[in-house]
Amino acid sequence: MRYFFKTIHLIDYKNIVPKTVIGLFIILILLIPVFTRNVVTLSTLIMTGIWAVAAMGFTLVLRTGQFSLGQSAFMALGGYASAILTAQMGLPFWPSFLVSGLVSGLIALLVGMVVLRVGGIYFSIITLALGEIVRIIALQWEPLTRGSRGIIASAPPPIILGGHELVNFNASLAPYFYFMICLVAVTGLVFWRIGESRLGRTFAGTALNPVLAEHQGIYLMKYRVIAFTVAGVFTGYAGALYTHFLQVITPMVFGLWQSIQIMIMSIVGGIGSLVGGPIVGSILLYNLGEYLSRLDTPGLQSFLFGSVVVIVVMFLPQGAGLVNLWERFWNKVVWREEEYEPDEPED
Amino acid sequence: MPYLELKNVSKHFGRLAAVEEVNLQVGKGEILGIVGPNGSGKTTLINLISGYYRPTKGTIYFNGKKISGLRPDKIAELGIIRTFQSNVLYEGTTVVESMLISSYQQYSTNNWQSFLETKAWKDDNEKAVGRVIELVKLLDLLNDTFLPAEGLSHGYQRMLGIAMAMIANPQVLLLDEPTTGMNHEEAMFVVDKIKLLSEQGVTVILIEHNMKVLLNVATRVVCLSFGNKIADGIPEEVMNEKEVIEAYLGTEIL
Missing domain, CATH: 3.40.50.300 (P-loop containing nucleotide triphosphate hydrolases)
Structure with missing residues (x-):
């Protein structure tokens, strides 16, 4: 597993992409609903964003050296929490949405405190089991979750400002699109700061050599639990948005295949970047998956997903992923980077 | 005593x-x-x-x-800080990155301050980086500062091990x-x-x-x-x- 950690950048030596390019790109993305009102295009983009947030969570956990096989369980937890609070208990939407991520984060904290003492393969197995446990509870706890019938979750209420209806979630998909952009932006900001701060360094230490890190004063479990909990919170929000976007949640929506999909997106995108990698991976794989599922050939989707992983891992190994390709392009072609030569020591 | x-x-x-x-x-x-x-x-x-x-x-x-x-x-x-009998390194990092991971105990600011990038954290970080450079110079690793740690010769890897122990405030x-x-x-x-x-x-x-x-x-x-x-x-x-x-x-x- 150490294989994946060769491209962690602890120091930002230079701005890889000029700021103006990023600015223009962001404006272009924000203007998409103005150009197109196509339901298919917009819903594909919204789903891509949701999966990107989930993949970011997986990447954060992987940065501490732990391989979570149950990230979709947190999407289910967030989704069910929000659906139960709004539809079953009749609470208003926005507080329920905020609580949903916290519920999923709390479960991540409790599970993490128990399992992350040992970590490694035990953690992977327990998270795998967690995915199934959440699914079975959702199926069996009929009074709360309505079992296999699922819960119908309503769309977020319209936002009314000064007697004038500002945003209506039922009229078009554009509000959902901006909702998704907000979620991705907040998650991206938090994860980017984590990567840049001392936490990012400490995570790298716990992943790259746990024994050495422990003997230098790093309490491994603490940092593993921090990563797992933060990932749990934001994955929960992704699940809640997913639920309110599709307006239904059943036990079948989030299973092992969804966890594997999150994992594949993260690895194909590359784990060298906490934010860029998952976004690139989810854009590529969600759209590929959508296209393939329309072709009506059973099994083709899984087959091609597998092929993409094999190709990426073969040609961009060590966790480099597609973001590394982009980085290399900027460094070699645009910046024409020259070899680093250390100064002569002065004496 | x-x-x-x-x-x-x-x-x-x-x-x-x-x-x-x-x-x-x-x-x-x-x-x-x-x-x-x-x-x-x-x-x-x-x-x-x-x-x-x-x-x-x-x-x-x-x-x-x-x-x-x-x-x-x-x-x-x-x-109480130790080194290991074999060369135990943070694989995949450069010398300066290994040193920065090891400087965990040098900081007086907490993770929140670092997350929010406050002034105290910036000063603290600058001090820690200064200490890293000081130690890298002291242990003759200056020419290898930005090279991958596992690419160093055996002797220099031992030296890096000692440097990583020394920066942890022993x-x-x-x-x-x-x-x-x-x-x-x-x-x-x-x-x-x-x-x-x-x-x-x-x-x-x-x-x-x-x-x-x-x-x-x-x-x-x-x-x-x-x-x-x-x-x-x-x-x-x-x-x-x-x-x-x-x-x-x-x-x-x-």
């Missing part, structure tokens, strides 16, 4: 006694050498002090406080064979740095097979054989003791 004290410390692996009833006192600022043939329990002793193993029997005190049974990170927090430094695979000059370079540390008040405990190095640096030597302490005293005396020579070379049969 001794600075670091081991009282009747034993470590058994099944029926094998790796360390048996060892009593040891180390004063502040001392450079203690540990010698003994292979399998005599030297590394196990270091593992016991640093918390990697828990002693089967006995207790270890540091500064009057019991430390046996604590987690390794708690012991490191108190200032009060007691446990060095497990710091000069293996080094030539005489490199070994003497390490000896100089150990003496420098000792002058700054750091207690050093080192395992060493190279007698020239040991006689040069140690103020006191302890000899172990089959987990038992068989000699304790100034280096020249210990080296000439009959029991020590027997442990290393075997008895004469006449």
Whole structure:
């Protein structure tokens, strides 16, 4: 597993992409609903964003050296929490949405405190089991979750400002699109700061050599639990948005295949970047998956997903992923980077 | 009161006694050498002090406080830092990145301050980076600062190991064979740095097979054989003791 950690950048030596390019790109993305009102295009983009947030969570956990096989369980937890609070208990939407991520984060904290003492393969197995446990509870706890019938979750209420209806979630998909952009932006900001701060360094230490890190004063479990909990919170929000976007949640929506999909997106995108990698991976794989599922050939989707992983891992190994390709392009072609030569020591 | 004290410390692996009833006192600022043939329990002793193993029997005190049974990170927090017998590195990082990960204990600001990028954190970080550069210069790693750690030669990897221990604010430094695979000059370079540390008040405990190095640096030597302490005293005396020579070379049969 150490294989994946060769491209962690602890120091930002230079701005890889000029700021103006990023600015223009962001404006272009924000203007998409103005150009197109196509339901298919917009819903594909919204789903891509949701999966990107989930993949970011997986990447954060992987940065501490732990391989979570149950990230979709947190999407289910967030989704069910929000659906139960709004539809079953009749609470208003926005507080329920905020609580949903916290519920999923709390479960991540409790599970993490128990399992992350040992970590490694035990953690992977327990998270795998967690995915199934959440699914079975959702199926069996009929009074709360309505079992296999699922819960119908309503769309977020319209936002009314000064007697004038500002945003209506039922009229078009554009509000959902901006909702998704907000979620991705907040998650991206938090994860980017984590990567840049001392936490990012400490995570790298716990992943790259746990024994050495422990003997230098790093309490491994603490940092593993921090990563797992933060990932749990934001994955929960992704699940809640997913639920309110599709307006239904059943036990079948989030299973092992969804966890594997999150994992594949993260690895194909590359784990060298906490934010860029998952976004690139989810854009590529969600759209590929959508296209393939329309072709009506059973099994083709899984087959091609597998092929993409094999190709990426073969040609961009060590966790480099597609973001590394982009980085290399900027460094070699645009910046024409020259070899680093250390100064002569002065004496 | 001794600075670091081991009282009747034993470590058994099944029926094998790796360390048996060892009593040891180390004063502040001392450079203690540990010698003994292979399998005599030297590394196990270091593992016991640093918390990697828990002693089967006995207790270890540091500064009057019991430390046996604590987690390794708690012991490191108190200032007992170790190096490893083999080259243990953060794989895939450069020298400066390894050093920055190891400078974990240099910071007085917490993770929130770092997350929010406050002024206090920036100052703190600058100070830590300054200390990293200082140590990199001191240990002759300046030309390799931005090179991958696993690409360094064996000797420089050992040096990096020592540098990573030194940046973790040691009060007691446990060095497990710091000069293996080094030539005489490199070994003497390490000896100089150990003496420098000792002058700054750091207690050093080192395992060493190279007698020239040991006689040069140690103020006191302890000899172990089959987990038992068989000699304790100034280096020249210990080296000439009959029991020590027997442990290393075997008895004469006449």
